Amino acid sequence: MPLILLSGYPSSGKTHRARQLLDFFDTKIASNSSSPSPDPRIARLKTHHISDQSLGIPRDVYRDSRTEKDARAAEYSAVKRVLGRDDIVVADGPNYIKGFRYQLFCEAKALGTPSCVVHIGTPVTTCREINSRLLASPETDGGYPDDIFENLVFRYEEPNGMTRWDSPLFTVLYNDDAPPLEAIWEAMVGKEGEVKVVKPNAATVLKPAAESNYLYELDKTTQNILTSVLEWQKDHPGEGGGEISVPDVRAQKIEMPASPLSLPQLQRLRRQFIALNRQHTLSQSRIRDLFVDYLNDNFG
Known part of the structure; x- marks a missing residue:
């Protein structure tokens, strides 16, 4: 089923929004199961949350290009492992490189399942303040070291809804108390009685190479x-x-x-x-x- 990519500055609140999405989707799935005439397509759905924390990736990997590349490969492999027609995958990582988002888009399209990007639109000044509080608090898993935070902000490639791999694009502002959870559900799973079908194209369907050259x-x-x-x-x-x-x-x-x-x-x-x-x-x-x-x- 769908792949939902979260993207935003470091310490922008991506994990908070990911949990909101997962709670909402789990509630929709449970509600369907308890209804008088459950939709078997929805009853089969399972949710997966993939993040740096769930993969055991420390924040200082983003200081070095080699370790950062390994971290992206770990996220890519984890998504690919669980992505399927009956799985909703919330990829809660930095996802700040458009080429990486394109790769994940191709994986979803090859499976004939929809994908979307949820952009956490928190201003960088607010992210910087949140990150400083996280670094200073012993009760959290910490924020990003200042040099890594500024480097990630500098290199961030904001999603563009005009491109195929960033579409549909949902932007959630920092102080938005009512994120478009229902709209994301409908875009990924479909309205009642509707089935979301994505047709793979030649650029994403893997076939064995037949020609020797x-x-x-x-x-x-x-x-x-x-x-x-x-x-x-x-x-x-x-x-x-x-x-x-x-x-x-x-x-x-x-x-x-x-x-x-x-x-x-x-x-x-x-x-x-x-x-x-x-x-x-x-x-x-x-x-x-x-x-x-x-x-x-x-x-x-």
Whole structure:
């Protein structure tokens, strides 16, 4: 069943909102079971709460890029382990990197189950005050060390409801006494008598690679497109925006962002795309179409 990703600044109240969601969903499931004509689809649902605390991840892992990467991998594996058609997963982690949210979105879509993002819209000044209180209180598990807190705030990539992986997007303000719990339930589970169905697409359905040279074509095709982007930037120094035509891709062009892109940025996107599609069976033309679409999503 659904994947609900919480996202927000450190010490913004994500865990508090996660517990509200879990309590509300558990109540809805129990209420259905006690009704005269229970919906068997809802009766099968189970809720799961995945957080740094439940995974035993200390906050100081975010001081180092290697340990932070391991922490994200642990959350990703935990979500993937329990995510299914009869499971509601609340991922209560930092989830501040849009590429990581995209990965989890693809996992949900591959299973044909809906996902959403709940953005905890607490102002950074309030988060800083809360974090300071948590650090000073011996009765809590503590806040984030000041240097880690400021670094996470600086690197936070706010969810954008215009992108597929951050949609639908629900924003919950710090002082909101009535968060949209019912709306989230309806978006994820559906109204009474309605079944939420998500159709997997070619970019997310994993199939064994049938062609012996598939990985070579995946690597070569994506590298050629990156070369086109770099050559365009070289021919248009300092220019923001613009469109790049890719040979044999008629449906759309690469829409360049306002700021120039570095080679490491482009290579990172290419590696992410290859990791997501290395087990697929895609033709060369399909690789081109999907990679252009993937770049546009990340450039937007």
